[in-house]
Amino acid sequence: MTAARTRPDAALVGAVDAARAFLTDQVGSADVGEHLGHEVEGERVVSHFFACTRAGYRGWRWSVTVARAPRQKAVTFDEVVLTPGDDAIVAPEWVPWKERIKPGDLSPGDLLPVEDDDPRLVPTYSFGDDPLDADDKAQVRQVAQDLGLGRVRTLSVEGRQLAAQRWYDGDGGPSSPLAQSAPGSCTSCGFLLRIAGPLSELFGVCANGNANDDGRVVSLDHGCGAHSEVQLGKKQQPVPLPDPVFDTMTLDEIESF
Template sequence: MNRTRSRAVVPDQACVAAVDLARFAIEENVRPDEVGEHLGVEGEGDRIVTHYFASLDRAYQGWRWAVTVARASRARNVTVSEVVLLPGSGALLPPQWVPWSERLRPGDLGVGDLLPTSDDDDRLAPGFTEVDDDVDHQMIFEYGLGRARVLSPIGRDRAVRRWHSGESGPHTPLAHAAPAQCSTCGFYWPLAGALRTGFGVCANEYAPDDGRVVAADHGCGAHSEAAVLPHQVEPTSPILDDLTYDTTEDPSEAGLAGSVDVNGSEPLGHS
């Protein structure tokens, strides 16, 4: 059995001695006060050495400058290959990059944004696999009028679990405090198809879930039978007897008499 042995890299002494050349290469790009002490060298290959310097920049604490120098075969001069800033053991680093498909969360999609779906998305299935007794989907598909893809059983099961465990499910404080479940509410509109027995749409404009899909065992205080108001009897108008009337004496005129006797024989006027 043949084993490949890796030959230990012996640093080139001319490259190792090029400390000042490496420092000067850094100072050409940054201020001299941002370059710290020489931390050491590392052999990269034949006549290739990397010099490390501490970074004194406060924005890059824990980082270090790396300058790779090289020397051509049978040449005396050492040249600079590259200058980079590398993180050290205690360097402040950004979070690990996550693909957009894993970073996306519900509610992130804004106006004008487009969310692509892959061809092998397991939540979707070919449109002709949808079965409905009311419509001849095969005929619609042949005419090119049907949907290209529909919800697959996997996508449906994920939606069921997400809806049932979310804010519109039975495990929320709102549902626990409800007087009854949505399935017994008059404003509950069941979905069609296989999800009819488990989910519906709330049609109560005063409910917090109006226009949203809710679980049948969800609930809220806007239940149609939560508090039914009794029928109020409106008072009738008073009946007025306008056929007869009674005369009464005005109390303010009682006991008042005039200064002239209307029954006397004294003529009226001035004498």
């Protein structure tokens, strides 16, 4: 069942000149352009739209809402508002700051706490920890693969040590500015993915999508402000919003400043 369509009020629809006169009295004739049409808001309620010619408001329009009481011929004015049209320049949709953070945004000393219900983390006692070796024969299978069942050549001990030293001395090691100011090390972070093999006791992989090192090899004594257990101090808490204020200033008072 569809609702009955509201019948336009002829007196309100025809009150274009009266709406323009009321609008120019409020904002001045210099900012009011052509009549853009009307919209029936409800029974005996109509909004008339006028182009806004004020500099910097291209595509915006004035809306003047008029009404008429039952069995009354006089037209009354409800409100005047400035609304954006289809071509108006408006601010982009607001995005919470945590959703705006991208890898690489963290600077030394920055802290990025994790919510208690973050779906990326679970209590270790309920899920277990990543084992270094799947079973006691994992090392045997690795040696068999290195002997030629998959690759022609593999890293020597010297090559592995050179890689480990390079990683340890790089941005993913403990000497980087990010690690020096971190509140905790990667070895205690829930976002650390353990790796298998001879370098497992020194390195892991960061799996925090908000961290600078996401997807990179990091030393266990590396760290950053996106540690899973970081907490903000009282001085670092967001400033609370002030109490709402009822604004009674008119356009004339604002433009007089």
